[in-house]
Amino acid sequence: MTTNMETLRTIMEHRSIRRYKPDPIPEGLLNEILEAGLRASNTGNMQVYSIIVTQSHEVKEQLAPCHFNQPMVTEAPVVLTFCADIHRFGLWCQQRDARPGYDNLLWFCNAAIDAVLAAQNVCIAAEAHGLGICYLGTTLYTPLRIAQVLRLPQGVMPVTTVVMGHPAEQPELQDRLPMRGVVHRERYGAYSPNDIDAIYAAKERLPLTERLLVENKLQTLAQVFTERRYPHADNLAFSRGLLEALAQQGFMYHDDMHSGG
Amino acid sequence: MTTNMETLRTIMEHRSIRRYKPDPIPEGLLNEILEAGLRASNTGNMQVYSIIVTQSHEVKEQLAPCHFNQPMVTEAPVVLTFCADIHRFGLWCQQRDARPGYDNLLWFCNAAIDAVLAAQNVCIAAEAHGLGICYLGTTLYTPLRIAQVLRLPQGVMPVTTVVMGHPAEQPELQDRLPMRGVVHRERYGAYSPNDIDAIYAAKERLPLTERLLVENKLQTLAQVFTERRYPHADNLAFSRGLLEALAQQGFMYHDDMHSGG
Numbered sequence: 001m002t003t004n005m006e007t008l009r010t011i012m013e014h015r016s017i018r019r020y021k022p023d024p025i026p027e028g029l030l031n032e033i034l035e036a037g038l039r040a041s042n043t044g045n046m047q048v049y050s051i052i053v054t055q056s057h058e059v060k061e062q063l064a065p066c067h068f069n070q071p072m073v074t075e076a077p078v079v080l081t082f083c084a085d086i087h088r089f090g091l092w093c094q095q096r097d098a099r100p101g102y103d104n105l106l107w108f109c110n111a112a113i114d115a116v117l118a119a120q121n122v123c124i125a126a127e128a129h130g131l132g133i134c135y136l137g138t139t140l141y142t143p144l145r146i147a148q149v150l151r152l153p154q155g156v157m158p159v160t161t162v163v164m165g166h167p168a169e170q171p172e173l174q175d176r177l178p179m180r181g182v183v184h185r186e187r188y189g190a191y192s193p194n195d196i197d198a199i200y201a202a203k204e205r206l207p208l209t210e211r212l213l214v215e216n217k218l219q220t221l222a223q224v225f226t227e228r229r230y231p232h233a234d235n236l237a238f239s240r241g242l243l244e245a246l247a248q249q250g251f252m253y254h255d256d257m258h259s260g261g
Numbered sequence: 262m263t264t265n266m267e268t269l270r271t272i273m274e275h276r277s278i279r280r281y282k283p284d285p286i287p288e289g290l291l292n293e294i295l296e297a298g299l300r301a302s303n304t305g306n307m308q309v310y311s312i313i314v315t316q317s318h319e320v321k322e323q324l325a326p327c328h329f330n331q332p333m334v335t336e337a338p339v340v341l342t343f344c345a346d347i348h349r350f351g352l353w354c355q356q357r358d359a360r361p362g363y364d365n366l367l368w369f370c371n372a373a374i375d376a377v378l379a380a381q382n383v384c385i386a387a388e389a390h391g392l393g394i395c396y397l398g399t400t401l402y403t404p405l406r407i408a409q410v411l412r413l414p415q416g417v418m419p420v421t422t423v424v425m426g427h428p429a430e431q432p433e434l435q436d437r438l439p440m441r442g443v444v445h446r447e448r449y450g451a452y453s454p455n456d457i458d459a460i461y462a463a464k465e466r467l468p469l470t471e472r473l474l475v476e477n478k479l480q481t482l483a484q485v486f487t488e489r490r491y492p493h494a495d496n497l498a499f500s501r502g503l504l505e506a507l508a509q510q511g512f513m514y515h516d517d518m519h520s521g522g
Contacts, residue, residue: 052446181308
C-alpha cells in the first residue's frame with residue numbers, strides 16, 4: 001500500500017481565497033478540473049446535478065447581488081454554480097416511457113449531496129493546480145434570484161457556488177475545533193459544560209476573537225454569531241425563502257395524487 | 262504554478278468499494294484521515310457537523326438494518342456517519358449568553374453541506390492512503406433509526422454514511438455522462454430531445470444496460486430506475502419520513518414565536 005502524500009498536502013493546505021488576479025483559467029485546464037468533479041460518487045450513478053460555469057462579465061455582474069455583492073464574484077475569472085438537477089433525468093425518463101418520481105425533498109437532498117461531492121472534487125483539483133477557491137454560502141439565501149439569472153428550469157435548484165482563479169492573497173490557515181470536539185467514537189457522546197468550554201477555548205483565545213468583541217461591542221464570540229453574523233430573524237426569513245424556492249423549483253410534492261416530474 | 266498530478270490521479274481513479282478485507286485501519290492513520298475532513302471549507306467556520314466513527318461489531322450490527330443490511334456495513338472495519346449538527350454550537354451559545362437560532366431548514370442545509378464537504382475530504386484522504394470507500398445513500402431513508410442507534414440528540418441529523426477499509430475487490434471505473442451533459446456555459450441551456458438522446462446514448466449502450474433490461478424484463482434503462490431502483494411510491498414514503506425526521510430532530514421551526522435551539 002503506497003501513500004500519496006501530495007494529495008494529503010493539497011487537502012491540509014486548503015484556505016479560502018477571496019482576492020483574485022484577473023488572469024483567466026485556460027479552457028483545457030478548466031475542463032480537466034470539471035472532469036474531476038464528474039468522477040465524484042453520486043446517487044445510483046444518476047448524476048442528478050448540473051454545474052453552471054459563468055465567465056462572462058455580464059452574467060457575473062448579474063450574479064453579484066445574489067451573493068451580496070462580494071467583490072470576488074466579479075473579480076474571480078470563473079464562477080461555478082452547483083445545482084441539484086432532476087430536470088435532465090426527468091426529460092430522459094419521459095423520452096423513454098418511464099415515469100420519474102423525484103420531485104420531493106428526499107431527491108433534493110440526494111441531488112444536493114451529489115452536487116456538493118462534485119464541488120469538492122472540483123475544488124481539490126483546482127487547488128492541486130495551484131488555483132484558489134472560495135465557497136459562497138449565500139447561494140441558499142437567494143436561490144430564486146440565482147435561478148432567474150441562470151435560467152434554471154423546474155427541477156433545478158442552486159445548492160452552492162464556488163469562485164475560482166489565481167490567488168492574489170495567501171491567507172493563514174484558519175483555526176479548527178480540536179478533533180475530539182467534532183468526532184465521536186461508536187455513538188454520539190453527550191457534551192458536559194466542561195467539554196464545551198474546552199472545545200471552544202482555543203477559538204475564544206484567538207487575537208481575531210478579541211478584535212471582533214471590541215469591534216462589535218459584545219461580551220462573547222458566540223454573540224458575534226447570534227447577534228451579528230447569523231441572527232435568528234435573518235435565518236428565519238432565509239429559511240422560509242428556501243422552502244418557497246424548493247416548492248417553486250418543484251421539489252416539494254409529497255402527495256400521492258401527483259405523478260412526479 | 263506547479264501542478265500536483267498525484268492529487269488529480271487520486272480523484273480520477275475513484276471507484277466505490279463494496280467488498281473489504283477484515284484488516285483494521287490503524288488508529289494513527291484513521292486520525293490523519295479524519296483531520297483531512299476537519300480542514301474542509303465550512304459555513305462561517307462554525308463547523309456545524311459531527312462525524313461518528315463506528316468500529317465495534319456491536320454497533321455496526323445495529324447500523325446494518327438502517328442500511329438495508331448491505332454486507333459492507335459489517336464487513337468494513339470503519340463506518341463513518343456524517344451528521345448535520347447544530348446541537349454542539351447551540352450548547353456553546355447557551356453557555357455564552359447567546360441565543361442560537363439555527364433550528365430551521367436553512368441551517369440543516371448549511372450543516373449538511375458542511376458534513377458532505379468533510380466527508381469528501383475524508384474519502385479522498387483515505388483513497389490517497391490506498392484505502393477504499395463507499396457512500397451509503399440509505400442514510401436519508403432511515404434517519405430516525407440511525408439517530409436512535411447512534412443516540413443523536415435534537416439538533417443532530419445524519420446526512421451520509423461512508424464505509425472504509427482495505428479493498429477486497431478492484432472494480433472497473435464506472436461510466437459517467439459526457440461533460441456537455443452535466444456542465445452548462447454561462448447559463449442553464451435547455452435540452453432538446455436530440456440532446457437527451459446523445460447525453461444518455463453511451464450509458465444505454467453499455468453491456469450492463471442490456472443485462473439489466475433482460476433481468477428486469479423492461480424496455481428501457483430509465484424504467485429500471487423508475488420502476489425498480491427508485492420508484493415513486495418509495496420516494497414519497499422516504500421523503501415524508503425525511504420531513505418527519507427533520508421536524509423531530511429540531512430543524513423545522515419556521516415560526517417567529519419560537520426562540521431557536
